[in-house]
Amino acid sequence: MNNKAQRKNIMLPKDAPAKRMNIMTKPIGSACNIDCTYCYYLSKEELLGHERGCETTMSPDMLENYIKTYIEQHNFPEIVFHWQGGEPTLLGVNFFRDVVRLQKKYCSKGVKIENNLQTNGTLLNDEWGKFLSKNKFLVGLSIDGPEMIHNAYRTNRSGRGTFKQTMKGVEILHKHKVSFATLTCVNNLTGANPLEVYRFLRDVIRSPQMQFIPIVEPKSFRDTAPQKWSEDEILFQGMPETEPSHPNSIVEAWCVSPSQWGSFLCTIFDEWLENDTGQINVPYFESCVETWMGRVNPLCTLAPMCGKGLAIEHNGDVFACDHYVYPDYKLGNINDSSLDDMQFSQGQEEFGRAKESTLPKQCRECPYQFACFGECPKNRFIKTLDGELGLNYLCAGWKQFFTHIDPYISMVVATMGYPVRKGINADAMKINFK
Ligand code: SF4
């Protein structure tokens, strides 16, 4: 069948409810050219039983089947592909040339396809720069801060820091005018240096969008799936062993502590509010404006439901979420089941609803439940003070952050001319806008 005929076959159903998908695609599995200490994905090769040394690259047939199927699952005029790893640039530019070719082959007229590529930036060169720019890829660049901070954990296999190679990647992105956002892992070191990290990303990297991810890893994270923890390893909120620096900590030493996370967010929020609103997008902050307006936060971690973003491995295995790539949360394989069936399976729906339905009383009675929703369930491995399971490890930090930003976000919403529907000022401001 030629391209024209195939494109004709994929029709967008008229008047059908909008159908979109978000899948984190791992075309090279967990393979990576570097060896970050805190990486949550390097251990997947062993966990998922992919034999050492076996091919972890998505085969040409699998790639074509996946792209075709993914496009068919949409009836929406914008389709976004997310490429992650491991390190997807290890596949080389030609792999992604094929991606773009196949997307064109199966894309219906009038539908726009976008590609997001997450990378450590160390393999980028002019060939990549030209390709990414020409094909309008949005690059997510992993960088943790200035040299000393970045090099502490983002190391190669001989233990050397990768800062210099990553900075070459940054030069390539600027040189070829590639759209990019930075992704910064907030660990115990970044967490202790909020302004240094934020100003470096703003002034040296010139990051237009800063994403921050808290590093929270219980000691058993490599082989124990979230919610499958043994009860013995779950401690009460505030116990000394919940601190990453404690010799018997339940989390890895490089994790951010709850109080560090709260101070980190509050400090960079103040800097952003004073100098950078409208210039730099920090999704954690901008999405809160929407929450205070009464809308659902577009970030899954701060939304009431999970389950809308699946993950697919190089061999077609599909999982409930990028953070739930464990055998316990495998939904199937695209060779045997449709993406649609897996996304709307009973198990996945229950997984999605559990985010809110399993909240402990402490969250249900929290004044900031509307903004937090207990954050990501993968981090809910401590007990509330009255002994209930399922509290988020970062709870104290989130509460500090939401309490801090509440009056400012209310002001931003009111200044924009919208009713403030949530937060301490909600009732007062609602009257004005009724
Ligand atoms: S499990 Fe965490 S990362 Fe996955 S959808 Fe839920 S909140 Fe998002």
Ligand code: SF4
């Ligand atoms: S701040 Fe803490 S208590 Fe409040 S919703 Fe979030 S995790 Fe629950």
